[in-house]
Amino acid sequence: MATTIAGLDVTGPITPAYESILTPDALAFLAELEGRFGEERRRLLGVRTKRQALIDAGLKPDFLEETAAIRAADWTVASLPHDLIDRRVEITGPVDRKMVINALNSGAKVFMADFEDSNTPTWANLIEGQINLRDAVRRSITHTDAATGKAYALNDEVAVLKVRPRGWHMEEKHVTMDGEPVSASLFDFALYTFHNAAELLARHSGPYFYLPKIESHFEARLWNEVFAVAEDYLKLPHGCIKATVLIETILAAFEMDEILYELRERSAGLNCGRWDYIFSFIKKFRNDPDAVMPDRAEITMATPFLQSYSLLAVKTCHRRGAPAIGGMAAFIPVRNDPAANEAAFSKVRADKEREASNGHDGTWVAHPALVPVAREVFDAYMPGPNQIARKRADVSATAADLLAVPKGPRTEAGLRQNVAVGIGYIEAWLRGIGCVPLFNLMEDAATAEISRAQVWQWVHHRAALDDGRTVTMALVDTVIDGEVAAWKERVGEEAFAAGRYEDAARLFRALVEDRDFAEFLTLPAYDRLVAEGA
Numbered sequence: 315m316a317t318t319i320a321g322l323d324v325t326g327p328i329t330p331a332y333e334s335i336l337t338p339d340a341l342a343f344l345a346e347l348e349g350r351f352g353e354e355r356r357r358l359l360g361v362r363t364k365r366q367a368l369i370d371a372g373l374k375p376d377f378l379e380e381t382a383a384i385r386a387a388d389w390t391v392a393s394l395p396h397d398l399i400d401r402r403v404e405i406t407g408p409v410d411r412k413m414v415i416n417a418l419n420s421g422a423k424v425f426m427a428d429f430e431d432s433n434t435p436t437w438a439n440l441i442e443g444q445i446n447l448r449d450a451v452r453r454s455i456t457h458t459d460a461a462t463g464k465a466y467a468l469n470d471e472v473a474v475l476k477v478r479p480r481g482w483h484m485e486e487k488h489v490t491m492d493g494e495p496v497s498a499s500l501f502d503f504a505l506y507t508f509h510n511a512a513e514l515l516a517r518h519s520g521p522y523f524y525l526p527k528i529e530s531h532f533e534a535r536l537w538n539e540v541f542a543v544a545e546d547y548l549k550l551p552h553g554c555i556k557a558t559v560l561i562e563t564i565l566a567a568f569e570m571d572e573i574l575y576e577l578r579e580r581s582a583g584l585n586c587g588r589w590d591y592i593f594s595f596i597k598k599f600r601n602d603p604d605a606v607m608p609d610r611a612e613i614t615m616a617t618p619f620l621q622s623y624s625l626l627a628v629k630t631c632h633r634r635g636a637p638a639i640g641g642m643a644a645f646i647p648v649r650n651d652p653a654a655n656e657a658a659f660s661k662v663r664a665d666k667e668r669e670a671s672n673g674h675d676g677t678w679v680a681h682p683a684l685v686p687v688a689r690e691v692f693d694a695y696m697p698g699p700n701q702i703a704r705k706r707a708d709v710s711a712t713a714a715d716l717l718a719v720p721k722g723p724r725t726e727a728g729l730r731q732n733v734a735v736g737i738g739y740i741e742a743w744l745r746g747i748g749c750v751p752l753f754n755l756m757e758d759a760a761t762a763e764i765s766r767a768q769v770w771q772w773v774h775h776r777a778a779l780d781d782g783r784t785v786t787m788a789l790v791d792t793v794i795d796g797e798v799a800a801w802k803e804r805v806g807e808e809a810f811a812a813g814r815y816e817d818a819a820r821l822f823r824a825l826v827e828d829r830d831f832a833e834f835l836t837l838p839a840y841d842r843l844v845a846e847g848a
């Protein structure tokens with residue numbers, strides 16, 4: 315049964331607490347944005363499909379001829395607000411209430427509250443996430459952990475809040491307009507901005523965003539138009555909305571200047587979202603037999619194509635007066651194993667050293683315990699608030715550098731690991747948990763997509779393993795059976811029966827077997843959630 319509010323049909327439950335977010339005025343703002351921009355969003359998704367067809371036909375991405383003048387001209391982005399000048403450590407995490415408090419208290423300069431890679435978009439997660447952010451902005455957020463009884467509240471000094479709405483590909487199926495689901499990006503953006511923009515400005519901060527999974531400067535332009543209309547509609551100062559674009563698709567890497575240019579009045583730079591970037595590389599070149607990747611563990615930031623991407627982001631941003639933020643090392647603290655814990659910390663340290671020496675102006679961490687490690691490295695390499703003055707004119711990253719396929723072995727262990735991670739991650743996702751520690755690594759929608767895409771790629775290109783065997787669906791079936799059994803062994807009969815392992819394995823298998831590569835695993839998984847009433 316739908317409730318109609320401000321011309322939108324809402325099918326998700328509306329509790330008294332949810333009513334404070336889903337107000338008629340907030341939904342009227344969402345309806346305005348969806349009415350103005352919904353069609354353009356759908357058109358741009360169609361453009362993604364057309365560009366994929368060109369790549370499938372053999373066209374290699376390159377810097378665009380039609381925007382050469384933008385790349386050649388001298389221009390800079392608007393000056394940064396005072397609280398986005400020093401971003402040496404940014405923590406990220408889902409919009410869960412306890413984690414929002416912990417992240418804001420973590421000592422990081424910025425907290426990116428995430429509706430994307432680390433969040434399962436159940437109705438409850440989304441609306442409760444909005445409630446949590448509203449309370450965080452007003453500094454009134456508190457929490458008592460039901461299991462431990464521990465009470466949580468904000469410190470006097472907290473991180474600056476940025477919010478990552480879901481990507482353009484996602485729809486919010488609990489809210490429709492004229493029978494069509496509204497854009498999930500607009501849903502997350504509209505509710506957060508409506509309830510918090512004025513309050514943030516009054517507190518000398520602002521409505522700040524991270525924009526995920528953008529594939530072209532036209533998609534950045536659409537965001538900029540949304541921001542301009544939002545500022546007018548909500549009577550906010552022109553240009554007060556600021557956004558950092560994640561360069562996390564291979565196509566966006568060729569349009570970094572253009573993306574900054576589109577958002578130049580509102581840009582807070584770029585970020586190297588390495589995990590989706592690797593996923594996008596596999597996805598875009600899925601039909602190219604020369605692009606078959608080695609084991610996931612081999613694809614590190616030290617590989618030439620990823621080092622070129624990081625350096626190009628730094629050079630491009632600094633020329634335009636914008637910050638270039640680094641990405642996420644997936645290593646997290648390992649409890650009860652000091653040697654593994656020490657190894658994880660030193661890998662994170664090495665990763666941050668590479669980023670800081672490349673010229674990045676800050677970086678991401680996945681866990682509060684990693685804030686001091688990243689801060690120490692950036693403090694050592696970056697005495698000022700950022701490194702924007704380090705122009706890196708010495709860097710040259712060509713199209714060939716960005717497109718160089720990494721080399722390395724493909725192993726049965728790598729195949730097993732991909733299957734175990736794919737099943738383990740989807741299992742948690744279907745239970746409403748979008749980010750989990752698996753095998754001592756942080757796994758979210760971006761990292762798990764690499765595992766899923768690799769297995770697809772190896773099957774459909776009949777890739778050879780280092781032991782001479784060919785990866786076939788029959789081999790993958792054997793591995794899936796083995797890994798489902800291994801999950802049962804690991805978690806025990808009871809947790810296995812209560813969990814979603816069999817469902818996850820079925821979905822993983824279907825995604826790998828289907829000759830048509832599913833654009834995102836979260837699309838069919840979300841359909842399943844919605845069908846289950848989540």
Ligand SMILES: CC(=O)SCCNC(=O)CCNC(=O)[C@H](O)C(C)(C)COP(=O)(O)OP(=O)(O)OC[C@H]1O[C@@H](n2cnc3c(N)ncnc32)[C@H](O)[C@@H]1OP(=O)(O)O
Pocket residue numbers: 405406407408412413414416417428431432589590642646647679680681682749750751755756757758760761
């Ligand atoms: C590719 C990308 O898009 S990267 C961006 C998206 N990914 C992320 O944001 C990763 C976020 N990180 C996480 O979700 C978590 O760190 C996980 C799931 C990887 C591990 O979480 P846990 O197993 O709970 O870690 P652990 O038990 O060590 O946590 C210790 C404490 O730190 C807190 N914590 C851990 N990570 C975070 C975080 N990112 N933000 C805030 N608090 C955190 C836990 O809530 C816990 O708090 P408590 O002691 O008050 O109970």
Ligand SMILES: O=CC(=O)O
Pocket residue numbers: 431560562586587588589590591641642760
């Ligand atoms: O969003 C970040 C990524 O690495 O993907």
Ligand SMILES: [Mg+2]
Pocket residue numbers: 431526527560562587589590760
């Ligand atoms: Mg990502």
